Amino acid sequence: MENLKAVVIAIILIVVIVLLFMFKAEEVSPGITDTEEVTPGVTDTEVLIGNIQDLSGPMAYLGGELKHGAELYFRHVNESGGVYGRKIKMITEDHQYNPAMSLGAAKKLLDQDGVFCLFNVIGTAPATALFDLVQEREIPLIAPATNASTMSNPFKRYVFATDTPYDAQGRIMSNYIVGRGDTDIKFGAIYQDDDFGKDCLKGIREGAEAHGIEVVGEEPFQRGGAPEFGPQLTSLREAGATHIFLALVLETVHVLKTAEAMGYSPQFLGFAPASDPKVAQAAGTAAEGFITNIYMVPPSHPTHPSAVLYRELLAKYDPEHTPGFYNFYGFAGAQVLAEGLNLAGEDLSRERLVSGMEKMKDFKGSPHPSITYGSIDRAGGTETILLQVTNGAPSPITGFVGEG
């Protein structure tokens, strides 16, 4: 009898809880639907945007820099009168580089803060976690902070990528190698065993295939695996690799140093994350000749209008802050979003932001290569600048080059 009583009470409790949730869900749902009359986050004087960064996880340093850079540009826009009189206000949430937390942060920004759109979510996995949400609820996600090709391919109506994707970077570097006249080429690759590495690997394979080059070895590396690249390099050397692509981030340094120690000197090529001058600096003589690429002009560019404006604004608003690539990267994304808001017109809605972004053709107001979107084109940049390490620092060997 005692048991029966407990069961009955438990059932009643569960029913009450379920009813409460249903009631609450019903109460919330009208607010979610985006009606033409009321666009969330938009008033006559303000547009509220949601930013999701890694502020306390493994990429916390980058997250903070991106946020700071974006705020710098928005402050400039706001002090120049805003976009159609609306000041851009950015709310930032922390996802700690965790896809589940990224989704939670997006829901919080949309449901509690009522933001107009999402902007600059850092990382491939955390940005990918939002695809279903933005599609279902028709929320524009502008300038996700990743070079992953999956941002724009396959096409997603509400996601606008800015960066030249990793696979294109691989193909462009392959073209360059063949174009400069290297012969008897055999590709090898050491890649990080995740979305980033596989995206790069796709580009390497496609680049090789386009020129009839054999890929003689593909060696995965797991962050968290053995901190030793000797065996991988020995294996690639035995296979006769002449050009080795490194789809790695900071581990690039260890590979270059290990190869130097082995007396093995193929042409090494790296992707955008390895273009950080710190990599060349840390690898010292082992990095000489290392080719990488970068999908936007560096903040130190002497004449590019974006770089000049960035340095001016930093000196004006925050002279203490050291200029840096990722700071400038946040700034770059903000320039694209501001242009999109401008093209969307005065009567702002989420759908009008989408059509405003689609109107962007050959936009050169950000440090990216010219950005063009279309009704089914969400790729943004498609070109990249090749760099080669000489005397310990990566310096440009081409201007923006595309696949054509």
Add this chain to the structure above:
Amino acid sequence: MITEIIIYGLSLGSIYALVALGLVLIFRATEIVNFAQGEMMMVSAFVYFSLYSSGMGVFPAVVLTLLFAVVLGTVMNQLVSRPLIGKPIFASIMATIAISILFRSLVGIIWTHEDLYIDPSVSMILHDFGWFRMSPYQGLIITVALAMVVLLYLFLKYVKLGIGIKATAENPTAAELVGIPIKRVYLTVWIIASVISAVAGILIAPQSGLHTTMGTRLGLKAMPAAVLGGFGSIPGAIVGGITLGILESLAIVYLPTEVYDVFPWVVLILVLLIKPDGILGTPEVKRV
């Protein structure tokens, strides 16, 4: 080529062995499974990095880092080990996991969450010795690891406190009854484990780079190394660590890329199936 691969494995395995040695030593004496062993190594590596970068030279930096490791071992003994002795093993696992997370965060706050690099003080260039190629750096790692093992062996065999450690490991109550100062034994064990980890950290840092997660990577490999050798056996930790390092290196080269990462674990499972107490472990008999 195969000898070159084996030497890569040997130097990597020596590092696994050192971390595993600390793990086993603590477990034998205190029955605490220290999941923060890799993190203790990481903290010491960062301390060494700062000292070395200040330009004081290698030798003073190493000595000061080892002194730091003594302090770290003492603190771990007082704050973590003491309250946990005699408690269920789960308590010690949870507590040391918590400590490992704490260490990673603290190092991130004090230093950085980014990778740091440190120059090796000896050359990493491979030299040809006829039938094998090896760098002075690899030679140093293997020699130092070997020296640590020999020193530890002599200490446990001939020094009174060392014999006390073995006695405490066998039977703490009996050891206490015959007058062995078991509190001092526990303290010594933690200090030795901390110093061994610090040595491993100083050795591996030029190759792995410094990162808050470097200890997790190595610590997680030291666990199977210890199990492979028979958890609780000191020579077993050495054999297990080196075996794991060599297997890992060979697997990278000779196995298809899809399977090489799981290969050492498959070997681990096989060893445990055939000999559940590890390669050098002795079966534990519980009297009822």
